[in-house]
Each structure stands twice: as C-alpha cells, then as structure tokens.
Amino acid sequence: MMQEGLDDGPDFLSEEDRGPRAVNVDLQTDATLQVDISDALSERDKVKFTVHTKSTLPNFKQNEFSVVRQHEEFIWLHDSFVENEEYAGFIIPPAPPRPDFDASREKLQKLGEGEGSMTKEEFTKMKQELEAEYLAIFKKTVAMHEVFLCRVAAHPVLRKDLNFHVFLEYNQDLSVRGKNKKEKLEDFFKNVVKSADGVIVSGVKDVDDFFEHEKTFLLEYHNRVKDASAKSDRMIRSHKSAADDINRIASTLYTLGTQDSTDVCKFFLKVSELFEKTRKIEARVAADEDLKLADLLKYYLRESQAAKDLLYRRGRALVDYENANKALDKARAKNKDVLQAETTQQVCCQKFEKISESAKQELIDFKTRRVAAFRKNLVELAELELKHAKGNLQLLQSCLAVLKGDT
Amino acid sequence: SRKQLVPPSVDLPRFLFRLCFQLSPTSPEPASLPAEDISTNSNGPKQEILLDDDQEDLFAEATEEVSLDSPEREPILSDGPSPAITPVTPTVIITPRVDASMFDRSPDEDEEAEENGDTFDLQIMVSDPEKTSLNLFNRNEFTVKRRFSDFLGLHSKLASKYLHIGYIVPPAPEKSIVGMTKVKVGKEDLSSAEFVEKRRSALERYLMRTVNHPALLKDPDVIQFLESTELPRAVSTQALSGAGILRMVNKAAEAVNKMTIKMNESDAWFEEKQQQFENLDVQLRKLHASVESLVCHRKELSVNTASFAKSAAMLGNSEDHTALSRALSQLAEVEEKIDQLHQEQAYADFYLFSELLGDYVRLITAVKGVFDHRMKTWSKWQDAQVMLQRKREAEAKLQYANKPDKLQQAKEEIKEWEAKVQQGERDFEQISKNIRREVGRFEKQRVKDFKVVIIKYLESLVHTQQQLIKYWEAFLPEAKAIA
Numbered sequence: 001m002m003q004e005g006l007d008d009g010p011d012f013l014s015e016e017d018r019g020p021r022a023v024n025v026d027l028q029t030d031a032t033l034q035v036d037i038s039d040a041l042s043e044r045d046k047v048k049f050t051v052h053t054k055s056t057l058p059n060f061k062q063n064e065f066s067v068v069r070q071h072e073e074f075i076w077l078h079d080s081f082v083e084n085e086e087y088a089g090f091i092i093p094p095a096p097p098r099p100d101f102d103a104s105r106e107k108l109q110k111l112g113e114g115e116g117s118m119t120k121e122e123f124t125k126m127k128q129e130l131e132a133e134y135l136a137i138f139k140k141t142v143a144m145h146e147v148f149l150c151r152v153a154a155h156p157v158l159r160k161d162l163n164f165h166v167f168l169e170y171n172q173d174l175s176v177r178g179k180n181k182k183e184k185l186e187d188f189f190k191n192v193v194k195s196a197d198g199v200i201v202s203g204v205k206d207v208d209d210f211f212e213h214e215k216t217f218l219l220e221y222h223n224r225v226k227d228a229s230a231k232s233d234r235m236i237r238s239h240k241s242a243a244d245d246i247n248r249i250a251s252t253l254y255t256l257g258t259q260d261s262t263d264v265c266k267f268f269l270k271v272s273e274l275f276e277k278t279r280k281i282e283a284r285v286a287a288d289e290d291l292k293l294a295d296l297l298k299y300y301l302r303e304s305q306a307a308k309d310l311l312y313r314r315g316r317a318l319v320d321y322e323n324a325n326k327a328l329d330k331a332r333a334k335n336k337d338v339l340q341a342e343t344t345q346q347v348c349c350q351k352f353e354k355i356s357e358s359a360k361q362e363l364i365d366f367k368t369r370r371v372a373a374f375r376k377n378l379v380e381l382a383e384l385e386l387k388h389a390k391g392n393l394q395l396l397q398s399c400l401a402v403l404k405g406d407t
Numbered sequence: 408s409r410k411q412l413v414p415p416s417v418d419l420p421r422f423l424f425r426l427c428f429q430l431s432p433t434s435p436e437p438a439s440l441p442a443e444d445i446s447t448n449s450n451g452p453k454q455e456i457l458l459d460d461d462q463e464d465l466f467a468e469a470t471e472e473v474s475l476d477s478p479e480r481e482p483i484l485s486d487g488p489s490p491a492i493t494p495v496t497p498t499v500i501i502t503p504r505v506d507a508s509m510f511d512r513s514p515d516e517d518e519e520a521e522e523n524g525d526t527f528d529l530q531i532m533v534s535d536p537e538k539t540s541l542n543l544f545n546r547n548e549f550t551v552k553r554r555f556s557d558f559l560g561l562h563s564k565l566a567s568k569y570l571h572i573g574y575i576v577p578p579a580p581e582k583s584i585v586g587m588t589k590v591k592v593g594k595e596d597l598s599s600a601e602f603v604e605k606r607r608s609a610l611e612r613y614l615m616r617t618v619n620h621p622a623l624l625k626d627p628d629v630i631q632f633l634e635s636t637e638l639p640r641a642v643s644t645q646a647l648s649g650a651g652i653l654r655m656v657n658k659a660a661e662a663v664n665k666m667t668i669k670m671n672e673s674d675a676w677f678e679e680k681q682q683q684f685e686n687l688d689v690q691l692r693k694l695h696a697s698v699e700s701l702v703c704h705r706k707e708l709s710v711n712t713a714s715f716a717k718s719a720a721m722l723g724n725s726e727d728h729t730a731l732s733r734a735l736s737q738l739a740e741v742e743e744k745i746d747q748l749h750q751e752q753a754y755a756d757f758y759l760f761s762e763l764l765g766d767y768v769r770l771i772t773a774v775k776g777v778f779d780h781r782m783k784t785w786s787k788w789q790d791a792q793v794m795l796q797r798k799r800e801a802e803a804k805l806q807y808a809n810k811p812d813k814l815q816q817a818k819e820e821i822k823e824w825e826a827k828v829q830q831g832e833r834d835f836e837q838i839s840k841n842i843r844r845e846v847g848r849f850e851k852q853r854v855k856d857f858k859v860v861i862i863k864y865l866e867s868l869v870h871t872q873q874q875l876i877k878y879w880e881a882f883l884p885e886a887k888a889i890a
Contacts, residue, residue, distance in 0.1 A: 217727055224722045231715040238708035245701035252694040259686050264854045267861050278868075371728050371889060378734060378886040385879045393872040400865050403858075 032056050035153045035168065037146040038066065042138055046070055047099045049145055053168045059160075060169055067171045071098055074145055076176040077152075080163045088313045088351075089358030090158065091366055093151035094302030096144040104134045122251055129247070129283075136287055140295065147299070194312070201315035204322075208356070214363050215311055222304040229297035236290050243282035250275035267403060274399040278392055285388045292381035300370060307366055314359050317352040324348040526554050527610060529633070549634065555582075557638050558610055564628045565617070570773070571780050572834075573841030575849050576623070577616035578769040580609035608758060612766060619852070670785055674839070680846055681778050688771045695764035702756045709749035716742035730889045737885040741878050748874050755867035763860045767853065774849065781838045788831030795824040 032055060039050035052066045078095035081087050108130050115123055152158045167174070179187065202219075206212040250272045257268030324345040331341035530550045562579035569576050618624045618633070632638065672678050716739045723735030802817040 217725070220725045221722075224718070224725050228715070228718040228722045231711065231718040235708065235711040235715045238704055238711050241704040242701060242708055245697055245704055248697040249694065249701065252690055252697060256687075256690045256694065259683075259690065261683065262850055262854045264857045267858055271861055271865070274865075367728060371731050374731055374734070375886065375889040378738065378889070379883065382879050382883040382886050386876060386883065389872050389875040389879065393869060393876065396865055396869045396872060400862065400869065403862055403865070 033153045033159055035146075035149045037142050037149070040138070040142045042101070047138070047141060049142065051149065051168060059165055065169060065171075067168065069167065069174075071096070071145070073167065073174050073176050074148060076174065077163055077167050078148070081152075081158065081161070082309075084161075087158065088317070089310070089355035089362070090155070091303070091306045091310050091362045093148055093155070093158070094299075094306045096141070096148045097298075099138075099141040101134065101137060104130065104137055108134070125247065125251070129244075136290075140291070144295075144299075197316070198312050201312060201319055204315060204319055206315075206318070210360060211311070211314065211356075214307075215315075218304055218308050218311060222301070222308060225297055225301045225304055229294065229301050232289070232294045232297055236286050236294055239286040239289065240283065243279045243286060246275050246279035246282060250279060270399055270403060274395060277395050281388050281392050281395075285385065288384040288388070289381065292377045292384065296373065296377045300373070303366065303370070307363060310355075310359055310362060314352070314355045317348065317355050321345075321348040321352040526552060527607060529553055529614070551634065551636060551638075553632070553638065555606065555610070557632065558613065561617075561628060561632045562613075565623060565626065568626070568628075569623070570776060571784075571838075573777050573781060573838040573845060574620075574622060575770070575773050575777055575845045577613055577620070578773050580606065580613055605762075608762065609766075612762070616766075616770075620848075670782055676843070677778070677781070677839070681775075684771055684774055684778075688768065688775070691764055691768050691771065695761065695768055698756060698761045698764060702753055702761055705749055705753035705756055709746050709753060712742050712746035712749060716740075716746060734885050734889050737882055741882045744878050745875065748871055748878075752867065752871045755864060759860055759864045759867065763856065767856075770849075774846070777842055777845065781835070781842055784831070784835050784838050788828065788835050791824060791827040791831045795821065795828050798824050 034054040036052050037049050038052035041048045041050075047070065049069050049071075050066050051069050052064075053060070054064045056063065075095055078092065081090075081092045108127075111123070111126055111130060118126075152161075152164055158164065202215060206215065253268045253272035253275065257265045257272055259265075260268060324341070324347075328338075328341040328345045331338045528550055529552070530548075559579050559582075562576070565576045617629060623629055719735055719742060720739035723732050723739060726732040726735055798817065798821045802814065802821055805814045805817050
C-alpha cells in the first residue's frame with residue numbers, strides 16, 4: 001500500500017539495495033574473507049571509496065580494517081590479474097567502469113545558468129531531481145566497484161593474490177596513477193594485435209566439444225547482450241524523459257489551479273498533486289529498471305567479454321602447443337636442437353592443460369552465476385514493476401473518486 | 408512496419424460534446440426572450456441568457472425559413488425551469504472519406520488539396536425532433552459530404568458575421584498538422600492514417616463547438632453546411648484557414664494596440680476578464696507544450712520498448728540454459744505488450760489532453776479578439792463624438808458668417824453625426840452585452856470540457872496501470888521458475 005507521503009527524499013534506489021548493496025552476481029559470502037565498500041566520497045573529479053575488510057585469514061595483521069581507494073587503483077588490480085600468467089585459466093572479474101558524472105554535472109550547470117528563466121519552485125524542483133540523479137549514479141558506481149571486489153574475494157585462487165591483499169590492507173596511497181598517453185597508445189596497439197590474433201586463434205577448430213560449443217555460444221551471446229544492453233538504456237532514457245514531462249505538467253497545472261476562478265480550479269489542483277506523486281513513481285520505475293535490467297545486462301556484457309578472453313588465452317595456448325609439437329617433430333627429423341624442442345613442447349603442453357582444466361570449471365561457474373543473477377534480477381524487476389504499478393493505480397483511482405464525486 | 412492504431416481500442420478520439428440546449432423561436436417583436444443553457448448534468452437552467460435585440464437583423468433569413476416550416480411556435484416564458492423547454496441535440500459524427508476522387512477536379516483546382524483527409528462524411532443526428540419547437544432541419548438523420556475547405560469556408564463566413572459584434576466564434580482547425588508549439592512529434596505523424604484521423608477528430612470537435620453555440624446553430628450558413636447535398640465551392644479559402652482567420656484577428660488586435668486606445672473602462676468586469684484570459688493563455692500554451700513533449704516521449708518509449716523486446720528475444724534464443732532462455736522469451740513478450748500499451752497511452756495523451764489544450768489556446772485567441780473588437784467599437788463611438796463636436800463648432804461659426812445654404816448643410820451634418828453617435832453608443836452597449844453573455848457561456852463550457860477530459864484522461868491512465876499489473880503478474884512466476 002502506498003502511503004500518503006511518498007518518499008520525498010532523493011532516494012532513487014529501491015529498499016532492497018540498502019542492505020548488502022546491489023549484487024548483480026550471486027555470491028556466497030565466506031566468513032574467512034568479506035569485502036565491501038562501506039563509504040564513498042565524491043569530490044570534484046574523483047570518487048574515494050572506503051574499502052572495508054573483515055577476515056579470519058592469518059595473512060592480515062588485523063581482523064577488520066579499512067582503506068581508501070580510488071578508481072585507478074581498482075584498474076591497477078584488475079590489470080595485474082590479467083597480466084599474471086598464473087591466472088590465464090580464469091575468468092578475470094571485469095573491471096568496474098570509470099565513475100562518470102559528466103552528464104549529470106553538465107545538467108546541473110545548465111540548470112544554474114537557466115535559473116533566471118524559471119520560477120523559484122521550478123528551480124528547486126529541478127535541482128532536487130538532478131541531485132537525486134547524481135546520487136543514483138553515485139550509488140551505482142559504488143555498487144559496481146564493490147561487485148568487483150566481492151568477485152575477487154569469492155574466487156578460490158584470486159582471493160589469495162598478493163596484490164589483492166596489498167590493495168585491501170596497505171593504508172597508504174598505492175601510487176598508482178592512471179595510464180599516460182604513451183601507455184594508452186601501447187594498450188591500443190596491444191588490443192589491435194590481440195583482436196587480430198584472436199581471429200586467427202578462434203579459427204582453429206577445437207577437438208574438445210565442450211570448448212567448441214562455448215566458443216560459438218559466447219560469441220553470439222556477447223553480441224546479443226551488447227545489443228540488449230544498448231536497447232534497454234534507450235528505453236529507460238525515454239521513460240525518464242516522460243517522467244520529466246509529467247513533472248512540468250504538474251507544475252503548470254498547479255499554476256492554472258491557483259489562477260482559475262471557476263469550478264475547475266479544484267480539478268487542476270487535485271490533478272497537479274496527483275501528477276507530482278505519479279511522476280515520482282514513474283521516475284522510480286525507470287531507476288529500478290536501470291538497476292535490475294540495464295545494469296544486469298551491462299555486467300554480463302563485461303563478464304562475457306572476460307570469458308571470451310579466457311577462451312582466447314586457451315586458444316592461444318593450444319596454437320602454441322600445436323606449433324611446439326610441429327617444431328619437435330621437425331627437430332627430431334633433422335636431429336637438431338631436439339632437447340630444446342622437447343622442453344618447449346613440454347612447457348606448452350603443461351600450460352595448455354592447466355588452462356583447459358581451470359577454464360572448464362570457470363565456464364561452468366560462469367553459467368551458474370549468470371543464471372542465478374538473471375533469476376534474482378528478473379524476479380526483483382517484476383516485483384518492483386508490480387509494486388509501482390499498484391501504487392500508481394491506487395493514487396489514480398483515489399483521485400478519480402474525488403473528482404467524480406465533485407462533478 | 409508498426410501497427411497503426413486507428414481507431415484505438417479505447418474509445419478515445421470520438422469525443423463528442425453532448426450539450427443540450429434550447430432554442431427559442433425567433434419572434435417578430437424585439438423583446439428580449441430568455442433562453443436557457445441546460446447542461447445534461449444540471450438540474451435546471453443555471454443562467455439566463457438574453458437574446459439581443461438585433462437578433463432580428465441577424466436571422467432575417469432564418470426567420471423566413473422558420474416561420475414557413477414550423478406551425479407551432481411557443482413563446483418561452485422566463486420564469487424558472489420549464490418543462491416546455493426541450494433540448495435539440497444535433498450530434499455530428501464525422502468519418503473521413505479517403506476516396507478523394509469524389510469531386511471532379513478541374514485543372515485550376517487549388518494545388519493544396521491533399522490526397523487524403525480532404526473529403527469527409529458528416530453524419531448528423533438530431534434527437535427528439537418532434538419535440539422541438541423549432542424545426543431547423545428537414546430530416547432527422549442525414550449524411551453529407553464535405554471538403555476540408557468547406558469547413559474553412561464556413562468558419563470564415565461565421566467569423567465575418569459575428570466576431571465584430573462580440574460572439575466567440577470557434578476557430579477552424581489548422582491546415583497543417585504541426586501544432587502551435589514547435590515540438591517535432593516525429594516521422595510517424597506524417598503517415599496518412601494518423602494525419603487523417605487527427606484532422607477528422609479536429610473537424611468533429613470544431614463542428615460540435617459550432618453547433619453547440621445557440622446563435623450559430625440557427626445561422627443559415629451553418630444549417631446549409633449541415634444539410635445541403637451540394638455546397639457551393641468556398642471561394643478563396645486558401646487564405647482563410649484557421650490560421651488565416653487568427654491572423655486577421657491578431658492583426659485587428661495589433662491595430663487596436665497601435666491606435667493606443669486609452670479606453671476609459673467604466674466596467675471593471677472587462678478589465679478583470681481580459682487579464683484572466685491573458686493569464687489563462689500563457690499557462691495553457693505552456694501546458695500544451697509540455698503535453699506535446701509527453702506525447703513525443705511516450706511514442707519514443709513505445710518504439711524503444713519494442714526494440715528492446717526484440718533484442719531480449721534474441722538474447723533468449725542464444726541463452727543455452729533452457730529455463731532462463733524461456734524466461735527471457737517471456738520477458739520479450741511482456742515488453743512487446745507494454746510497447747503497445749505505451750502507444751495507446753500516447754494516443755490518449757494526444758487526443759484527449761493535447762488536442763483539448765490546443766483547441767482552447769485557439770479559442771482564447773478568438774476571445775481576446777472579441778475583446779479587442781469591443782475596444783474598436785468604443786473607439787469608433789468616441790470618434791463620432793469628436794466629429795459631432797467639430798460639426799457643432801463649425802455650425803456655430805457659420806451662424807455668424809450668414810451663409811444660409813452652408814448653414815443648412817451644417818445642420819444636416821450635425822443630425823447625421825448625432826445619429827452616428829447614438830448608433831456608436833448602441834453598438835458599444837450591444838457588444839458589451841454580447842461579450843458578457845458569451846464569456847459566461849464560454850466559461851461554463853470550458854469548465855465542463857476540462858472536467859470531462861480530465862476524468863477521461865485519468866481513466867486512460869488507470870487502464871494502462873491495470874494492464875501493466877496484469878502483464879507483470881503473468882511474468883513473475885516465469886521468472887521464479889528459472890532453476
């Protein structure tokens with residue numbers, strides 16, 4: 001049942017998210033290592049996350065402690081995993097996206113510039129809304145950074161990583177700066193090479209049915225998630241725009257109601273009041289869809305990419321292994337550098353087998369996580385949509401009852 | 408291609424005004440006969456409307472027609488609600504004729520004639536004709552064909568006859584579909600089915616407003632428009648679209664302002680009303696712009712939801728977990744249904760809310776025009792007084808000059824201008840009276856229109872939410888079934 005006073009504060013997230021924050025991924029929380037982001041501060045152009053750890057592991061000096069980290073440090077951690085050969089057989093938890101307040105900041109600025117052209121009420125209203133939007137984006141970025149850490153903490157091997165422990169415990173600045181231009185350019189080239197190589201590698205037919213299937217599946221799935229993610233974003237944006245329109249309509253109806261000397265002024269005022277409330281609900285619907293649907297799809301876009309990366313690494317190892325085999329045969333035939341060729345072949349074999357073994361499990365886990373996350377979010381989405389529609393309906397019906405009784 | 412909702416599943420665009428009103432018969436004596444405006448919901452006449460004294464002049468032709476056709480004419484008494492007052496309810500239903508080849512096209516035909524939405528069928532039904540004390544129509548139910556330009560022609564005639572004496576003549580619909588606010592509503596509006604429906608609906612509302620005006624209904628041009636099988640082709644209506652008339656009215660207003668008439672307003676009522684209409688105009692335009700924006704975004708939402716639905720279906724197809732795959736397909740279906748819902752709601756937004764606001768913005772321009780005509784009339788009266796004064800002074804001078812024939816002429820001119828002054832005063836009083844009456848009627852109608860529309864609109868919103876609940880309730884178990 002909707003209460004009369006709908007939450008007026010700039011709280012856009014549903015109640016569910018106030019506890020353990022938005023976890024798009026269904027993770028078992030383990031008493032031996034629990035990580036969360038207990039606080040966050042938004043400064044002019046950076047966000048400071050307070051990473052809070054609770055652990056019974058002997059590796060840490062204390063059982064509970066907190067440090068402050070910035071986005072670049074998360075990226076550093078993620079990249080260190082990617083570059084670590086030991087982890088080649090894992091799906092590396094995707095890095096959280098950079099906090100992006102540019103759009104919101106721009107809107108706030110525009111509002112400030114246009115202050116003179118609107119009434120005081122309108123200005124306060126719009127300011128409140130933009131602040132709420134800012135807050136929502138803020139909460140989202142916190143959630144995404146938290147999910148990354150939780151994924152790492154839940155992974156049997158990654159949770160033991162030294163860099164991870166330093167990240168959690170070292171209470172000074174990690175002195176990790178963002179990449180400079182040269183490094184960014186290097187990255188760019190690396191990616192070009194990688195994707196070209198990826199094409200070659202993926203062309204190699206795999207003996208193993210499981211991996212062959214996964215390859216095909218992931219390629220298609222990743223593209224479709226990408227599409228769905230983009231389309232859901234657009235849909236939600238339209239929804240927000242419509243809610244904004246209803247807001248303006250409510251304001252104008254109020255003015256009309258106060259100006260009108262006839263019988264109809266009551267109607268205008270009542271409907272204005274109604275629309276004020278319904279548009280808050282509409283905005284919440286858009287926000288909830290954003291959290292439960294759009295964010296879910298975005299996350300699995302990133303995770304499916306990470307899974308694809310794993311397959312690429314395995315494919316690369318396979319090619320290397322096969323090449324090493326060929327080289328060994330050649331060496332044996334020529335009876336030249338046989339020992340060296342044997343060693344190389346052994347190394348490649350081991351690498352390939354190690355990756356294959358863990359990759360299989362990782363991909364199975366990925367599917368389990370994915371199904372669980374979709375289930376949780378779709379159920380919550382449907383429940384929230386229902387809750388809001390019912391609330392909306394009640395408001396509309398009670399207003400109609402009043403108006404009809406009045407005619 | 409997207410499905411066109413013509414007509415929508417909820418009975419929305421056929422928004423008919425059902426106002427009962429009573430016509431009193433025109434009588435030869437210039438006595439003021441009260442006629443009452445009875446709305447269907449009220450218990451009795453709430454307002455006395457006095458017919459003006461020159462009604463005779465205006466309805467000269469009508470008087471002839473009427474007296475021939477109707478043997479029974481009862482003078483209506485003024486006291487209280489009278490059971491003898493019977494309503495005449497002509498209801499007009501307009502359906503579009505898409506077959507534009509109806510009329511022969513001559514080579515010098517106006518190039519602007521559109522292929523679709525040019526010719527319409529009018530279905531007119533007069534209820535309780537045997538009870539009416541005034542037989543306006545020869546038949547009780549009839550259908551005629553009219554072109555869009557015919558409507559414009561009708562309006563221009565009515566405007567030229569009645570605006571300057573203070574009657575609020577409902578403005579005709581715009582020729583072009585782009586509203587007064589510059590919001591681009593997207594490509595879909597240029598599709599012919601939507602265009603025709605918009606035009607049809609606008610014409611229907613225009614005609615209903617016109618026939619609901621007690622004086623206008625009796626106008627012979629209106630009757631001819633409603634009844635004749637063949638209407639003489641409206642002359643040069645290209646220039647006299649709804650916008651054209653408004654431009655004329657606005658020009659008159661500008662001219663008035665330019666004359667810097669400092670009117671000694673003896674009647675505070677007029678000043679007050681003018682200010683009220685000014686304020687109403689500003690707010691209605693603002694509201695209209697916001698509602699048009701809402702229509703636009705709602706349509707956009709519909710398109711984007713459909714697009715997402717397809718994408719979700721594709722995702723469901725590629726998902727290799729069976730239960731999740733099925734749930735995603737179900738999600739896609741839900742979103743598809745929701746997209747249709749948004750489209751229907753956008754229709755309601757437009758046809759109920761937005762069009763009403765647009766109509767009223769145009770109506771208020773007509774109201775403002777009528778106020779301006781009053782100022783012009785006052786000014787004319789003042790000018791006549793000034794002229795009279797001059798003539799008197801001239802005569803006084805001639806008294807001493809001893810020019811008997813010139814003196815005679817001067818005396819005659821004085822008589823002439825005295826009459827003009829008298830006429831000017833009468834005209835001013837008449838238009839003031841008319842405007843008071845018209846504004847009273849207009850405000851009543853406005854209150855009613857808005858109340859009805861607001862309720863209908865809220866009902867459409869209720870329907871949408873009810874459907875949403877239905878769809879999501881069906882989906883929830885599917886989502887929970889993912890194992």
